[in-house]
Amino acid sequence: MKASPAADFERLYALGTGFQVAEILFAAIRLGFFSALAAGPVTGKSLAKKLNLSPDALGRFMFALKNLGLIEERNGACIKTPLSKNYLGAAEAENYSDMLIHLETLKSSWANLSYSLKKGTMHAPRKEALADYPRQLKRFLSAMHAYGAVKSAAICRLFPLHRYRHLLDIGGGMGTYAVAFAQKNSRLQATVFDLETVVPHAKKYIRQCGMGRRVSVAHGECRSDPFPGNDYDLVLLSNILHIYAPGDARSIIKKAARALQSSGTLLIHDYIAGCGDQVLVSLFDMTMLVGTPEGRCHARTDLCQWMKAAGLSRIRTKAVNAGTSIMWGIKK
Numbered sequence: 475m476k477a478s479p480a481a482d483f484e485r486l487y488a489l490g491t492g493f494q495v496a497e498i499l500f501a502a503i504r505l506g507f508f509s510a511l512a513a514g515p516v517t518g519k520s521l522a523k524k525l526n527l528s529p530d531a532l533g534r535f536m537f538a539l540k541n542l543g544l545i546e547e548r549n550g551a552c553i554k555t556p557l558s559k560n561y562l563g564a565a566e567a568e569n570y571s572d573m574l575i576h577l578e579t580l581k582s583s584w585a586n587l588s589y590s591l592k593k594g595t596m597h598a599p600r601k602e603a604l605a606d607y608p609r610q611l612k613r614f615l616s617a618m619h620a621y622g623a624v625k626s627a628a629i630c631r632l633f634p635l636h637r638y639r640h641l642l643d644i645g646g647g648m649g650t651y652a653v654a655f656a657q658k659n660s661r662l663q664a665t666v667f668d669l670e671t672v673v674p675h676a677k678k679y680i681r682q683c684g685m686g687r688r689v690s691v692a693h694g695e696c697r698s699d700p701f702p703g704n705d706y707d708l709v710l711l712s713n714i715l716h717i718y719a720p721g722d723a724r725s726i727i728k729k730a731a732r733a734l735q736s737s738g739t740l741l742i743h744d745y746i747a748g749c750g751d752q753v754l755v756s757l758f759d760m761t762m763l764v765g766t767p768e769g770r771c772h773a774r775t776d777l778c779q780w781m782k783a784a785g786l787s788r789i790r791t792k793a794v795n796a797g798t799s800i801m802w803g804i805k806k
């Protein structure tokens with residue numbers, strides 16, 4: 475049925491105001507608004523004093539947060555809703571603030587979307603951004619870790635991990651997935667393979683988790699350096715193929731399959747065109763357009779073809795959550 479002009483207007487208006495909702499969320503996190511509510515109800519007046527904000531502007535801001543379901547009012551004071559109580563604010567165990575702040579850092583590259591649409595690639599990074607690399611890397615890895623904590627738990631439920639004993643996690647970042655998989659399957663030994671600059675972060679995290687005896691780390695460049703061994707029964711490519719153009723992604727899959735023993739499994743976890751929430755996949759694809767030289771969300775049909783060409787069969791796909799999916803195949 476055709477929507478009414480008023481409904482069409484509302485839909486377009488809602489699409490156009492999406493950035494405003496995100497800005498409110500980012501500002502609340504940056505200002506420490508949710509952390510200030512961690513101990514319990516606080517009045518607007520004392521919040522304004524604590525956060526050094528204009529009482530009038532904060533009152534209006536709180537009205538917006540209330541309408542977005544992020545705070546509630548009780549007896550004239552402000553409290554968190556279950557959503558912000560469970561996931562936003564420094565005191566919480568599962569804290570998604572890092573993930574949201576990471577989304578905020580994408581704003582500068584998204585501002586170049588028109589440029590990227592004309593040129594077909596990202597705008598050259600600013601010199602200041604390159605100079606800030608160590609700090610940015612730390613922030614990036616902690617954001618990947620925040621996503622990974624949720625996604626790896628979901629993959630543990632969706633994928634038959636208990637069958638495996640020896641994992642290679644290519645582009646494994648801080649080791650979030652390798653640690654989660656090894657915690658789930660006590661007979662699994664894992665190796666995280668990543669760039670040299672990432673390795674100290676992975677070692678630190680793995681040590682903190684007390685998993686150093688079962689999860690090791692090796693450094694290298696996955697397209698040009700050899701992998702540490704070729705007798706894995708599980709190789710994971712999580713969120714790495716989207717950084718690369720189809721040709722490179724195909725070669726990485728081929729090389730990853732070579733690191734498998736016969737009957738081993740190649741497991742891909744990524745934003746895949748044709749599987750999972752396609753709005754989120756397409757937004758992520760634009761993030762790759764504006765933020766990487768050649769990255770993109772690869773199509774399920776292409777991945778399937780590259781996996782078959784790498785000697786894999788019995789290929790299966792399952793949606794994970796928030797746009798990502800897993801796809802796996804067995805080496806003949």
Ligand SMILES: C[S@@+](CC[C@H](N)C(=O)[O-])C[C@H]1O[C@@H](n2cnc3c(N)ncnc32)[C@H](O)[C@@H]1O
Nearest residue numbers: 618622645646647668669694695696712713714
């Ligand atoms: C988007 S992060 C994904 C991290 C983790 N696998 C996850 O799913 O959260 C991509 C990771 O791949 C690593 N990486 C990218 N290109 C690489 C390459 N050519 N060789 C080795 N590691 C690479 C990055 O350093 C980073 O840790």
